[in-house]
Amino acid sequence: AQTVTQSQPEMSVQEAETVTLSCTYDTSESDYYLFWYKQPPSRQMILVIRQEAYKQQNATENRFSVNFQKAAKSFSLKISDSQLGDAAMYFCAYWVYNNNDMRFGAGTRLTVKP
Amino acid sequence: NAGVTQTPKFQVLKTGQSMTLQCAQDMNHEYMSWYRQDPGMGLRLIHYSVGAGITDQGEVPNGYNVSRSTTEDFPLRLLSAAPSQTSVYFCASTNREGLYGYTFGSGTRLTVV
Numbered sequence: 001a002q003t004v005t006q007s008q009p010e011m012s013v014q015e016a017e018t019v020t021l022s023c024t025y026d027t028s029e030s031d032y033y034l035f036w037y038k039q040p041p042s043r044q045m046i047l048v049i050r051q052e053a054y055k056q057q058n059a060t061e062n063r064f065s066v067n068f069q070k071a072a073k074s075f076s077l078k079i080s081d082s083q084l085g086d087a088a089m090y091f092c093a094y095w096v097y098n099n100n101d102m103r104f105g106a107g108t109r110l111t112v113k114p
Numbered sequence: 115n116a117g118v119t120q121t122p123k124f125q126v127l128k129t130g131q132s133m134t135l136q137c138a139q140d141m142n143h144e145y146m147s148w149y150r151q152d153p154g155m156g157l158r159l160i161h162y163s164v165g166a167g168i169t170d171q172g173e174v175p176n177g178y179n180v181s182r183s184t185t186e187d188f189p190l191r192l193l194s195a196a197p198s199q200t201s202v203y204f205c206a207s208t209n210r211e212g213l214y215g216y217t218f219g220s221g222t223r224l225t226v227v
Contacts, residue, residue, distance in 0.1 A: 009154070035215045045204065045218035052213075091156060095212050100145040100164050101172065102206075102216060104156040 004094050006105035013082045014113050020067075021077045021108045023092030031097045034068065034075045039089040039107075048090070051075065079110075087112045116140050120205045120219030127195040127226045135190040135222050137205030143217070144210045146188040147172070148180065150201040151221075157204065163188055164210075195226045 003026045013019035025034070036048040051059045051068050059066050063083075067076045079086055092105040118139045127133055139146065147162040159172030163182040177199060179191040188207075192199060202223050206216035 004156075006156075033212060033215070037215070043202065043221045043223075045206075045216070045221075047215045050213070050215055093215070095215070097212065100147060100162045100208075100212075101159060102147070102212075103159075104149075106154055106156040 004092055004103050004105040006092055006108050008108045009106070010109045010111070012111045012113060013079070013086075015082055015084060017082055018078060018080045019082055019110065021079075021090050021092075021110070023075045023077070023105055025073050025075065025092070025094045025103075027073070027094065027096070029096050033095045033097065034066075035093040035095065035102075036064070036066070036075075036077045037091045037093060037104075038086075039091065040085075040087070045091075049077065082112050084112050084114060086110060118205055118207055118217050118219040120203075120222060122222060123220065125222060125224050127192070127224065129195060129197060129226060131195050133192050133195070135192075135203055135205070135224075137188045137190065137219060138186050139188075139207040139217070140186065141207065141209075141217065142185060143207035144185070145212070146182065146205065146207045147216070148178070148188070148190045149204045149206065150174065150199075151204060152201050160190065160203075192224075197226045200224060200226045 034051045038046045049061045063080045089107045095102040121136045148160040149157040161180040163169045205219040
């Protein structure tokens with residue numbers, strides 16, 4: 001079975017600085033997607049960034065970027081120029097193409113200090 | 115606005131009661147799923163569907179039932195509520211390719227006393 005591990009239950013960053021959230025996964029599949037979701041106190045799940053496993057280039061969305069290491073099965077999220085609004089739970093998720101079974105990590109709670 | 119509509123937002127049940135959490139999407143997504151979120155455990159898959167008339171069990175299906183009579187609707191039934199089912203429940207949907215991940219409902223906070 002696929003598993004997703006987020007080894008940092010909590011992280012803290014100073015406003016305007018950079019923070020990296022870690023995620024590893026275990027799979028025997030070769031074709032899959034990886035996602036980072038943000039969950040603010042409102043409880044709404046918001047897609048932050050996605051990565052297709054067949055693409056070697058790391059995905060970037062404004063201040064958010066990933067470091068995707070397929071051989072190591074690692075998918076970390078880097079948040080640059082952190083803002084107070086980035087404070088939230090962040091979930092890493094793995095999804096096999098054409099198979100409705102998305103697996104989530106346990107989450108990392110990010111605190112942003114002013 | 116297009117999206118996933120989930121009701122109710124909050125619910126308190128007594129042990130042994132039954133109820134249905136409603137979920138509807140208007141994006142013509144083939145795939146729909148139900149997750150529960152518990153502290154320190156992330157989101158765990160309860161049941162999922164790949165199309166109307168087709169459902170399957172996820173990671174934690176016991177005590178829950180689903181049906182998918184239409185593409186739009188995917189209700190989750192709690193057959194006999196137990197305190198262990200106290201959780202936040204999310205419904206989510208995506209198209210078959212899943213390229214953009216799930217669209218989530220706003221969640222239901224369920225307390226079983």
